[in-house]
Amino acid sequence: MKKVVTDQQKTTVKKVLDYIRRYWFYLGLSIVLAAVTVALTLYIPILTGRAVDLIITKGQVDFAGILVILERMAVVILLTAAAQWIMNACNNKITYNVIRDIRKEAFERIEHLPLKYIDSHSYGEVVSRVIADVDQFADGLLMGFTQFFTGIVTIFGTLIFMLTISVNITVAVVVITPLSLFVASFIAKKTYVMFKLQSETRGEQTAFIEEMVGNQKVVQAFSHEDEALEQFDEINGRLQKYSLRAIFFSSITNPATRFINSLVYATVGVIGAFLAIRGSITVGQLSSLLSYANQYTKPFNEISGVVTEFQNAIACAQRVFELIEEEPQIPEPEQAVVLKDIDGNVKIEDVSFSYVPEQKLIEDFNLDVKPGQKIAIVGPTGCGKTTLINLLMRFYDVTGGQIKVENIDIREVTRKSLRAGYGMVLQDTWLKTGTIRENITMGRPDATEEEIIEAAKASHIHSYISRLPNGYDTWITEDGGGLSQGQKQLLCIARVMLCRPPMLILDEATSSIDTRTELKIQQAFAKLMEGRTTFIVAHRLSTIREADVILVMKDGKVIEQGNHESLLEQGGFYRHLYESQFAH
Numbered sequence: 001m002k003k004v005v006t007d008q009q010k011t012t013v014k015k016v017l018d019y020i021r022r023y024w025f026y027l028g029l030s031i032v033l034a035a036v037t038v039a040l041t042l043y044i045p046i047l048t049g050r051a052v053d054l055i056i057t058k059g060q061v062d063f064a065g066i067l068v069i070l071e072r073m074a075v076v077i078l079l080t081a082a083a084q085w086i087m088n089a090c091n092n093k094i095t096y097n098v099i100r101d102i103r104k105e106a107f108e109r110i111e112h113l114p115l116k117y118i119d120s121h122s123y124g125e126v127v128s129r130v131i132a133d134v135d136q137f138a139d140g141l142l143m144g145f146t147q148f149f150t151g152i153v154t155i156f157g158t159l160i161f162m163l164t165i166s167v168n169i170t171v172a173v174v175v176i177t178p179l180s181l182f183v184a185s186f187i188a189k190k191t192y193v194m195f196k197l198q199s200e201t202r203g204e205q206t207a208f209i210e211e212m213v214g215n216q217k218v219v220q221a222f223s224h225e226d227e228a229l230e231q232f233d234e235i236n237g238r239l240q241k242y243s244l245r246a247i248f249f250s251s252i253t254n255p256a257t258r259f260i261n262s263l264v265y266a267t268v269g270v271i272g273a274f275l276a277i278r279g280s281i282t283v284g285q286l287s288s289l290l291s292y293a294n295q296y297t298k299p300f301n302e303i304s305g306v307v308t309e310f311q312n313a314i315a316c317a318q319r320v321f322e323l324i325e326e327e328p329q330i331p332e333p334e335q336a337v338v339l340k341d342i343d344g345n346v347k348i349e350d351v352s353f354s355y356v357p358e359q360k361l362i363e364d365f366n367l368d369v370k371p372g373q374k375i376a377i378v379g380p381t382g383c384g385k386t387t388l389i390n391l392l393m394r395f396y397d398v399t400g401g402q403i404k405v406e407n408i409d410i411r412e413v414t415r416k417s418l419r420a421g422y423g424m425v426l427q428d429t430w431l432k433t434g435t436i437r438e439n440i441t442m443g444r445p446d447a448t449e450e451e452i453i454e455a456a457k458a459s460h461i462h463s464y465i466s467r468l469p470n471g472y473d474t475w476i477t478e479d480g481g482g483l484s485q486g487q488k489q490l491l492c493i494a495r496v497m498l499c500r501p502p503m504l505i506l507d508e509a510t511s512s513i514d515t516r517t518e519l520k521i522q523q524a525f526a527k528l529m530e531g532r533t534t535f536i537v538a539h540r541l542s543t544i545r546e547a548d549v550i551l552v553m554k555d556g557k558v559i560e561q562g563n564h565e566s567l568l569e570q571g572g573f574y575r576h577l578y579e580s581q582f583a584h
Helices: 002-053 063-112 115-120 123-165 167-214 216-221 225-251 253-278 283-324 385-392 415-420 436-440 449-458 462-467 485-499 515-529 564-570 573-582
Strands: 055-057 346-353 362-369 374-378 400-405 422-425 503-507 533-537 549-554 557-562
Touching (some): 002 063, 002 123, 002 283, 063 123, 063 283, 123 167, 123 283, 167 283, 225 283, 385 503, 385 533, 415 422, 422 485, 436 449, 436 485, 449 462, 449 485, 449 515, 485 515, 503 515, 549 564, 549 573, 564 573
Parallel strands (some): 374 533, 374 549, 503 533
Antiparallel strands (some): 346 362, 346 400, 549 557
């Protein structure tokens, strides 16, 4: 287990360094400025020691010499402050550029992930990786850049300066140093596991909150509040446990290393005092050594803190990289065809598909659709109606057979051109945060005002929009704000009306609309469907009587096929469905 964790950490650190390498100029400048900052900082104790040696005894103080030293110290302090400010600016630049790149790649990967990944992962957990985990990673990375370089340079710099004053004291300090490194290393291994569990549980908590808040009406309608609170408390309890353990191990790092540092300071003081009594070093040099002892031990506290924070950052980064490295949807062929001049020829040949290999859904499905035909798909829940739509749009790829549009296998055409050929209205409405105009023009951003209004009138939503304070510029949120479910569905219909694609997919497109408006929408759809190949998924059989072909599906197979009258005459499953809806 330890070996696996170590290998994972190494791999993650390597990936992080690959991102940092893009900003090598800022990295190099930061390292140079870290060296300059440390060198100037370590020069101060030298000047302090010289000033102390100029104070010989009462009445014998070289004020002129001390003034020169103080002026020099002021210049050194100003230069140190300037170098440190620029170094921090470089570190900030590197950190925020890196997290910008990681977030961008993560979001791009989400856009290109197969739908099965989105269907099998909670939205909140994915959001947590892109937002919370990247923020945690940024904090650790920023702390690392700010303190790691200066800490390392300070350690080596102080040893060099101490060597110029006393070799014996320097050797004593170096002998004690491994104790601090051992303590920091031991604690770091413990904290990584806890921070990883903390990050995973935080993602689980975010997913649960997103799920409960997004469906609060259902939760309250079924009095599920107590059960939701119990589940939240359980997740929160685990998060508390892992967080406390992570914080405990990380918090003992500083006291442990400070204890070792106190040993170093005491050693320098005792040995230096004996050497000063013997005349081997001056009192000023002893004061410089004591100052260097503090300077030398301080980075160990900082680096141990950085290492602890870095464990958290690496654990979070690992989760983000898992998302970035998820297998994307099957790439398009290099010579992928761009569909143009679509007439509406769709051919489904021996198609088989299943979401889970062990559970068959669609088998040996065949269909030949001519341009302008209306194909209705009916059947009980779970028979594969919506799955067929997913296959037509290539949200999922068939596991057997092929689907052709204009006699070209859809796996050989670009997804963008294929999906541009369809206009789709689903039972589940989706609106984005923005104006009503932006929501309607999503498929055609260049549409004119007249075209937008015409589409809105065709979908019978124009009069409602006109009554809003800002009309088409009214701002709505993702859930539609004050819009009813029916109004949201009418906006989605207007979106398709504006695009006027060569083929249509209507999946229970009028399920949330009142009967009177539905009749008007059906008339508008009838006009829109003229000359267009249309696939209609419907539960209400009254809406599909005029369809050219009705596919009756059951258990993933087409068991009956024909128009409304012929299917009724067959007296089969379709007639049973129809009579069950209209029986008195």
